[in-house]
Amino acid sequence: MKELPQKLPVHLGIIMDGNGRWAKKRGLPRSAGHAAGAQNFRKITRYCSQIGIRYLTVYAFSTENWTRPQEEVSALMRLFRQYLEEALRDFRDDDIVVRFLGDVSAFSAPLRELITETQELSANRSGMVLNIAMNYGGRAELTHAFQVLARRVQEGSLRPEDITEERISSALYTAGQPDPDLIIRPSGEHRTSNFLLWQSAYAEYVIMDILWPDFRPADLDAALREYANRSRRFGGI
Numbered sequence: 538m539k540e541l542p543q544k545l546p547v548h549l550g551i552i553m554d555g556n557g558r559w560a561k562k563r564g565l566p567r568s569a570g571h572a573a574g575a576q577n578f579r580k581i582t583r584y585c586s587q588i589g590i591r592y593l594t595v596y597a598f599s600t601e602n603w604t605r606p607q608e609e610v611s612a613l614m615r616l617f618r619q620y621l622e623e624a625l626r627d628f629r630d631d632d633i634v635v636r637f638l639g640d641v642s643a644f645s646a647p648l649r650e651l652i653t654e655t656q657e658l659s660a661n662r663s664g665m666v667l668n669i670a671m672n673y674g675g676r677a678e679l680t681h682a683f684q685v686l687a688r689r690v691q692e693g694s695l696r697p698e699d700i701t702e703e704r705i706s707s708a709l710y711t712a713g714q715p716d717p718d719l720i721i722r723p724s725g726e727h728r729t730s731n732f733l734l735w736q737s738a739y740a741e742y743v744i745m746d747i748l749w750p751d752f753r754p755a756d757l758d759a760a761l762r763e764y765a766n767r768s769r770r771f772g773g774i
């Protein structure tokens with residue numbers, strides 16, 4: 538087994554993509570792909586916490602995913618409830634802090650309650666911070682942040698010239714967290730899909746030709762090795 542590199546990303550983002558294709562290849566309904574993807578979410582999250590990742594952000598449901606067939610959206614909502622209940626238990630053993638990024642007001646009352654409970658019960662832990670992006674979109678997040686800042690300008694507590702990059706960062710769902718260092722996209726697609734648009738300005742991307750339900754800890758290790766070998770210059774030389 539190859540060793541993990543010393544230089545790990547502090548904040549890792551994962552776009553959990555390819556559930557539908559995974560199911561199609563097996564002649565299964567798309568919901569079966571999402572169920573397999575949710576199992577894998579649990580496994581990879583625990584693995585990230587065990588190897589010392591400090592922040593993990595996973596993309597679970599985008600603001601655009603509501604346009605999928607009603608049956609698929611309902612299956613995903615059922616999975617979120619089931620897995621959040623299970624995750625409440627196993628993430629407790631790993632001391633994981635769970636946060637949600639996105640407009641959760643769009644979800645059903647029972648799911649919203651579970652989200653609140655999960656956040657409250659885990660808030661005082663000291664382990665890895667897991668951000669679950671649900672009903673999340675980078676553009677929607679920025680729009681929300683600009684509205685918050687515009688309201689403060691209107692009230693007179695902020696001058697337009699005091700709107701800095703730091704203030705914008707502080708108005709995002711990820712306020713107080715470092716920007717992602719590495720974003721992994723399984724399933725081979727080469728696009729950001731509206732994920733952490735502002736925060737990923739200098740993130741390294743690793744695209745892998747593996748569908749999310751097949752993505753194993755060894756694949757994560759390979760992505761981490763590739764990241765460790767990248768030279769990050771942040772626009773400098």
Ligand code: FPP
Pocket residue numbers: 553554555556557558559571574575578596597598599602616617620621669
């Ligand atoms: C993208 O694959 C995946 C999703 C839209 C859903 C991801 C959700 C999970 C893995 C469940 C996570 C569970 C919790 C509790 C966070 P796709 O359907 O777009 O795949 P395709 O591109 O192959 O069609």
